[in-house]
């Protein structure tokens with residue numbers, strides 16, 4: 078392996094820039110940006126004779142800057158048009174004092190409550206090289222009982238920050254790589270950070286949370302790694318495959334892979350097909366990627382797709398636990414009894430759905446909003462109680478909001494799938510799996526169109542064959558945010574018993590939203606009611622005016638007493654005047670204007686959160702127990718964290734994961750899946766062109782429970798309706814289910 082690594086290293090045509098050096102003490106800090114460490118400092122050079130200066134300016138990135146600290150810088154002298162000659166450094170090593178008094182003085186600056194006397198006792202015991210010894214072995218501090226645990230931590234952290242982290246920051250904090258990123262790298266590799274980053278910065282994309290290929294590449298390019306370095310091409314290859322998951326793909330075709338790599342590596346990168354083939358061969362040899370025909374997979378994704386297909390077939394072919402010669406009659410009696418009990422006459426298809434959930438261990442119920450899915454869920458629960466004489470029932474949904482709605486609708490506790498499977502941060506996985514399956518008799522999972530491949534694989538393997546599992550969802554909605562289209566593939570395989578509910582009860586009660594939902598799905602048609610029942614359309618051709626209309630509707634909602642969680646603005650995409658990002662800023666100024674009592678926290682260029690802001694989680698964080706699409710309100714902001722109330726559950730986000738949050742007054746239609754809101758204000762304009770699809774439009778307006786306000790250009794809605802073609806997702810789940818089912822039947 079060592080030889081292979083050396084060979085791969087050699088292939089890269091690395092260039093080393095000539096550098097000058099400067100040693101001296103910081104005498105003043107003129108500027109320091111805490112986000113990226115960019116600093117402008119005055120230095121008193123150690124060797125004034127050599128530099129010919131009493132003081133000089135130096136610029137570069139430092140993790141922490143303190144007047145009095147001594148550094149050895151490497152970089153080059155530059156002539157600034159305004160500020161004159163200055164030293165631009167790309168490397169900065171703190172020179173720690175080596176004699177006792179200097180070391181003790183330095184140590185005394187690091188921890189609150191540790192003055193010179195205590196620091197001197199430490200240095201006396203550890204010797205002249207005390208500071209370096211503590212850096213190498215922080216446990217040495219344990220012997221000093223007069224230090225509190227916090228003081229020990231502060232000394233250790235201070236030393237590392239001012240030395241090793243400073244060195245790392247100076248090396249990489251350029252061109253948009255911030256101190257936060259440097260700190261994360263440092264937290265991952267500790268003292269070895271600089272040497273690891275110098276050898277192969279692309280490893281960061283695999284191993285450091287929050288760093289992807291693009292940041293690693295910025296670091297790599299800054300370190301003059303060759304554009305055709307195998308490390309770079311392999312990292313881009315893995316990134317391209319993983320990134321395809323963001324477009325819903327489980328695998329990529331060879332052609333798509335090359336297009337994606339071209340985009341990532343740049344056409345001028347000297348990377349040719351042979352480099353890409355070499356990268357594939359290396360990654361395949363390391364077990365990271367594999368290929369089946371024209372499908373190139375991240376190896377773990379292929380394994381998951383196969384495992385899921387096997388488990389689906391296992392459950393779909395297993396007779397329901399309570400199936401016997403008189404089951405049909407028993408089910409008939411039970412549904413009759415329930416009709417009397419609940420005062421409801423089930424539609425034939427609803428009855429079918431309830432009965433069929435007892436035929437096999439796995440069944441599916443699908444239907445649009447208002448077709449009675451929840452009514453069927455309640456029916457299945459009650460029928461199970463009566464037939465199995467058991468209460469071993471588990472209910473779940475992919476998001477917290479959907480689980481909450483399920484609880485409210487059924488009166489039974491429902492949890493997220495993650496909670497159901499018991500996510501354990503210690504093992505970074507679920508406690509319930511194939512070896513420790515779920516202890517229930519009946520499991521019903523709602524909003525299943527939202528489940529991606531990974532979550533489906535984890536859930537299905539944890540379901541014992543003698544359990545009854547019913548998955549419920551609206552297959553006409555957008556598929557999951559993550560890779561795959563699991564519900565659609567299961568239904569299309571025709572190997573799993575499925576009931577499609579068609580009759581729309583809400584439509585029967587006059588709802589225009591329900592009526593148009595059916596018409597959109599069945600005929601690709603939709604009437605744009607001016608203002609009738611639960612539907613209001615505002616036709617507006619100019620984007621600026623459309624934004625003004627949205628603002629007016631938001632004000633009207635507030636005037637009617639709706640809270641920020643009661644209404645949601647939806648748009649097809651993020652960018653542009655009528656995109657989510659701009660709408661969020663505009664709506665925030667109405668709903669949560671600035672106030673001296675409301676602290677704000679900067680989170681990026683031109684981005685900030687304000688106390689009281691409505692926010693959404695955009696990445697699953699199993700450790701914090703929050704998931705993509707969860708919506709909450711900011712209840713606390715301080716210099717290093719944000720506390721968010723997720724409908725009664727408080728979660729604190731630190732600097733490391735604040736970027737997993739975004740404003741949520743407006744959100745994309747994709748992100749609104751699984752949620753419903755009393756009022757939805759949805760905008761559909763021609764400038765959203767590339768996103769305008771039938772299932773996107775359908776998913777968006779069916780999020781409205783009581784009222785929809787549609788601000789649109791008529792032609793944009795028409796474009797949605799005409800574009801019934803679903804965006805293709807590369808997955809082979811359907812084919813695998815069919816193949817495994819065939820194989821097991823012929824076996």
Ligand SMILES: Nc1ncnc2c1ncn2[C@@H]1O[C@H](COP(=O)(O)OP(=O)(O)OP(=O)(O)O)[C@@H](O)[C@H]1O
Pocket residue numbers: 421422423424427444445446447448449450451452453582583
């Ligand atoms: N057989 C029935 N007879 C009369 N009313 C019914 C029947 N089935 C459902 N309903 C009513 O229709 C409405 C919609 O039903 P339900 O909430 O079960 O649908 P849903 O598919 O779960 O809707 P959504 O996906 O929007 O939550 C409810 O008010 C429900 O009481």
